[in-house]
Amino acid sequence: MNLYGILKSAHSGWRYIVLILLVVAIIQALAGWLGKKGYTEGNRKLNVFTLISAHIQLLIGLVLYFLSPMTKGPTSEPLFRYWKMEHIAIMIVAVVLITVGNSKSKKIKDAVAKHKAIAIFFGIALILIIGSIFMMVKNDPSRTLFGIS
Numbered sequence: 001m002n003l004y005g006i007l008k009s010a011h012s013g014w015r016y017i018v019l020i021l022l023v024v025a026i027i028q029a030l031a032g033w034l035g036k037k038g039y040t041e042g043n044r045k046l047n048v049f050t051l052i053s054a055h056i057q058l059l060i061g062l063v064l065y066f067l068s069p070m071t072k073g074p075t076s077e078p079l080f081r082y083w084k085m086e087h088i089a090i091m092i093v094a095v096v097l098i099t100v101g102n103s104k105s106k107k108i109k110d111a112v113a114k115h116k117a118i119a120i121f122f123g124i125a126l127i128l129i130i131g132s133i134f135m136m137v138k139n140d141p142s143r144t145l146f147g148i149s
């Protein structure tokens with residue numbers, strides 16, 4: 001397998017790490033926000049791991065963007081428009097939201113407000129990522145919702 005194949009499989013599989021961490025971090029943040037709980041070291045660590053996992057996915061994605069044949073077709077075709085513009089744009093916004101949410105939460109003193117910042121920013125990022133994966137399946141019939149390529 002060449003570098004492109006390795007990175008494609010890594011990027012394809014790593015999404016599950018990002019998604020699982022994101023979902024658990026959001027559940028934990030919602031429980032902390034709505035249940036008015038303290039902000040523990042465990043909470044902080046999970047949020048940082050989620051951030052790191054998203055940044056790793058971003059880096060693999062950036063390299064893939066230049067190696068992949070999917071980003072080299074005409075933008076007029078929905079398939080290529082998705083891979084050239086929509087995937088990268090939506091996913092970068094999602095990673096920025098995770099980054100901003102984490103740093104906002106770090107700066108806030110109040111524990112409940114810390115949880116709230118994570119819940120809102122990570123929550124919007126999750127909606128964008130899931131939305132983009134649904135768009136992927138719609139625009140590229142060769143992809144499936146839960147497949148790893």
Ligand code: HEM
Nearest residue numbers: 012015057058061062064065068070088091092143148149
């Ligand atoms: C959290 C962020 C991201 C997630 C969850 C994600 C998820 C995915 C998924 C599920 C695929 C399809 C893999 C398959 O068919 O098995 C994919 C492909 C791809 N992603 Fe991402 N992605 C993210 C960020 C990015 C970013 C930021 C870029 C570009 C800078 C990028 C570039 C690509 C490219 C070029 C492909 C197509 C690879 C190919 O089939 O040739 N991704 N991504």
